[in-house]
Amino acid sequence: MAMTLPMVMLFFCFHTLPLFSGFFYSLTNSKGFGDFDFIGLKNYIHLFSNTKVINAYGFTFKFAIVTTILVNIISMILALALNAKIKFKSALRGLYFMPNILGGLIVGYIFNFIFTFVIPAIGKSITSGSLSTSILGNPSIAWIGIVICVAWQAIAFNTIIYISGLQTIPQDVYEASSIDGAGAWKTFWKITFPLVAPFFTINMILCMRNFLMVFDQIMSLTGGGPAGSTTSISMLIYKNGLTGNQFGFQSANSVIYFLVIVVISVFQMKVLNKREVQL
Amino acid sequence: MINVKKGEVKTDKRNWPITIMLMLTSILILIPIYMAVMIAFKQPSEMSNDIAGAFKFPSKFSFSNFIEAIQVTDFFHTAGNSLVITIFSVIAVVLISSMVSFAIARNMERKKIYKFFYLYFVSAMFVPFSMLMLPLVKQMAFLHLDNKIGIIFLYVIFNTPINTLLYVGYLKNVPVSLEEAAYVDGANTWTLFWKIIFPMMKPMHATVAVLTALAAWNDVLLPLVLLSGGDGKDITLPLAQMMFQSQFGTNYNLAFASYILALLPMLIFYLVAQKQVINGVMNGAVKG
DSSP states (O other): OTTHHHHHHHHIIIIIHHHHHHHHHTTBOOOSSSOOOBOTTHHHHHHTTOHHHHHHHHHHHHHHHHHHHHHHHHHHHHHHHHHSSOTTHHHHHHHHHGGGGSOHHHHHHHHHHIIIIIHHHHHHHTTOTTTSSOGGGOTTTHHHHHHHHHHHHHHHHHHHHHHHHHTTSOHHHHHHHHHTTOOHHHHIIIIIHHHTHHHHHHHHHHHHHHHHTOOHHHHHHTTTOSTTTTOOHHHHIIIIIIISSOHHHHHHHHHHHHHHHHHHHHHHHHHHHHHOOOO | OOOOOTTOOOOSSOOHHHHHHHHHHTHHHHHHHHHHHHHHHSOGGGOOSSHHHHHSOOSSOOOHHHHHHHHHTTHHHHHHHHHHHHHHHHHHHHHHHHHHHHHHHHHTTTOHHHHHHHHHHHHGGGSOHHHHHHHHHHHHHHTTOOSHHHHHHHHHHHHHHHHHHHHHHHHTTSOTHHHHHHHHTTOOHHHHIIIIIHHHTHHHHHHHHHHHHHHHHHOOHHHHHHSTTSOSTTOOHHHHHHHTHHHHTTOHHHHHHHHHHHHHHHHHHHHHHHHHHHHHHHHHHHHO
16 A cells, blocks of 8 residues: 555654664764764774763663563562452552553652652651661662662553453463362462463563663653762763764664664563463 | 453452452552642641651642642643644554554565565664664754654654554454455445444554553653754653753742642543553553
């Protein structure tokens, strides 16, 4: 049909073309304006010795891995609970999904207040030394605040995905399992989990991908600080690439960033797909 | 027909322990919202440095913070921008993506080029926006598209991969025999699509619309980088919160009133369309 070709061309111009020109700029010393020279692979070599870049990768990975695991464990438990024969089912599901519809930036501002004022106030009242100051001000633990805030929102979405997975499991499988005398723990690991494995795969890939791209919540929680300890890769590209005269250098950074995301996603798909079973 | 949902444990008794546990843990979801509402209604003088300062009821519910926040952040203007961007993105995405996906889904088995288009779109899902944003900002400014129209246009582009995946996945389960019958009756592809296929894809339209609306309404990064050089007349609601952060200063009551205002349209929409939103997401997970 005639509609497809224009769409493919537009997509090429506004998605693939920037991708190529990003690669092109990564080979230059462009500041984002004015003249520039080709400098070959110099940007790429400098990437690996730039502490800001290395720290951003370190933080982003630590954050993404911890948050992915945390979110998936809690989401799975919540999904099992919300899929059980409970009272007020649709109201509870509605409530647990709510954080997902709220904007990450504004949720970040609200959590910023909680970490800065509320938690320290609680800490003081129970005279706990470690809780009496804001965790967002401490370079070594500020990232935990971001984990909590992002997880609070992401759990909502992943829980719904797991619930839709649980609903695809036919009832007679459970009946057979209970006739065979399997307990709840065994039923989960031998029956439920293998059958929702495709949804586990989706969630793991989506989580990892989204968390590696984290931006909004960091903007409102820490702005990348303290001392740059929570600067994610996206944030570094935005800050230094757009306003810090490092257009060419950050383009090289984003090429590596892109490759990293592709490799991780493909790896996850390969490993996790193997575990899936078909009913 | 017996209407038993799959995957549920079939006992006659409701599981009260789990119900109560879920109700208790839901406090963790409600507390930040509750706190934000309380602070938004309070005056700065009521903000003591203890826990009560954040959680106690205000001495009187006054809308003065909200009125001031509306003026400071030019709320109706920025909310209007967000609304226009979201609505037009959703309409454009549903119309264009469904049409393109139909063409792809019905041709990809027979023609290699359509199979290629499909893989081309879907594989673009792995490209992070921050990788494209530096060159894209230049390109859009050059084309004078660093405004609302440009944002809507880019949302259509950037939502194409996921929407193609969803629509094509859905169309795979729609039998072709129906279309063959329509062709026999003399319908052309255009009337066939609008009369039969488009209405039939309703569940997937809901999914696509919900996902696009949430992404467009809450997005920060694209408007932030695209409008950075402009005069600020097109700034969106989340962006306004960021830009006026310095003007709020230490007046947290004013800031929280502004946050509540910014969250309110989506919350109201969710209250009205909660079922459709949740079903939309669940539907996308199963069919996608």
